[in-house]
Amino acid sequence: MMHTPASMVMGIVFAPLGLVLVFTAAITPQWREGQARLSMTGSLFRSSVKTQGMGSKSGSVESLLLLRTDGLWESCLQVEQSELKQCWPVAGPYQRDPRVRLAQGLILTSLFLCGTGIVLACIGVRCWTDLPLRGVAATGGLLVVMAGLLSLTALGVYTHNLGRLGMTDSSQAIINPRFPPLSLRAAGSLYFGWLGSCLQVLGGSALLFSFKRPRCPTCPSCPELAVCPACSSCPEVTNRPDTDVYEVSC
Template sequence: MNTPTSLVIGIVFAPLGLVLLFTAAITPQWREGQARLGGANVGAGGARNAELLLLRSDGLWESCLQVAHSELRECWAVSGPYQDDPHVRSTRELVLASLFLCGTGILLACVGARCWTDTPLRNVAGVGGLLVALAGMLSLVAVAIYTHYLPDLGVELVSNMDDFRGLEAHRLPSLTLHPAGSLYFGWVGAWVQTVGGLALLYGVGRPKCPARPKQAHIGMVETPYEVSC
């Protein structure tokens, strides 16, 4: 197999970056925060708690609210000012575009690398690497936009859910939200995508694979002989 090492590294890193970015996109932990809520009636029995700790998290498509140290948790599709924020919409669009480009680039890179043969299609692998690198750049822009504007993004507190009616969630104090795990997954995935794409592009410019020397035919050694006329 004469496939350059850089092409092999590229077709390993590119899917890894895709998985990380996809995980970040579908999980609701791009930002999170917590707030303490004074006495509230919880449950059918109306038990009174002196203080509750509420955990709030938001993703690109889903938000969640949970009571700490309990199984009381509700998630809903993002809504209100958070959903309508232009920076959140831009992040979603860039992430979707990145996932599409990265998937297409991986397919082209796998066809171009052709690790099962001795002659990789370098141009095809190069186009795949270009798409993967572009996908990584879009991912970096997306997570950078979200990180930069995170303190200014709106917060929609849903207080009409049955499980949280007794908590009076609409009376929550000001909630300070900070970056969470999904956003870090997005950063790592974006960098891994970029490195994978650049590795594929680097493999295109490497020296061509040396041709295999022709094997001498065994038993075909020519010996001189005399010819009588």
């Protein structure tokens, strides 16, 4: 029975886990978040809040705390401590920002490469036979490493420009009394992405060790000669009951 190398086991565990985390980060809108306090001057906001049961007494609610989150493909706006929430596909300057488009492309490419690498790794491990396809498994590991590096690049670009995404010039930073600017910071999806990318790099690197072939045993009588399990010229090796026999090419 074949013993799967520890590097392969580590790779086929970490790589799919990293893929799930990066995919989760990609589809969730919590890449950055911000808060802004909005005065309750509009009758529409006031009536909406009362509908949600937040202002039973007149004048009890003088301001609202808005929570804004942005992702790669979706943005959301929610009123704190209420069910008022609305999400929409990214649009406007934020959608057209080249750094956001770069992050989108890198994440999509990363997901494709990681999925392909995992398929190759599963084929290469071949737990149903005695001989793993080491070259195929290692090639899958290389693709997984590349996927992890691409997602790390996307996350780095987004994080470095987090507060400037969607702002083409300084004139957009003018304070609007009806909708004050948000103080933006990194949100939960970014941390999922960082963790998933690191797991991809670790898993792919482990699979890369599949290129290393095992050493053939040596005959105790003739240490200078390598013994092939298919050859019965060395009884000291082939007749040992606790010796596992593998058909390996050295």
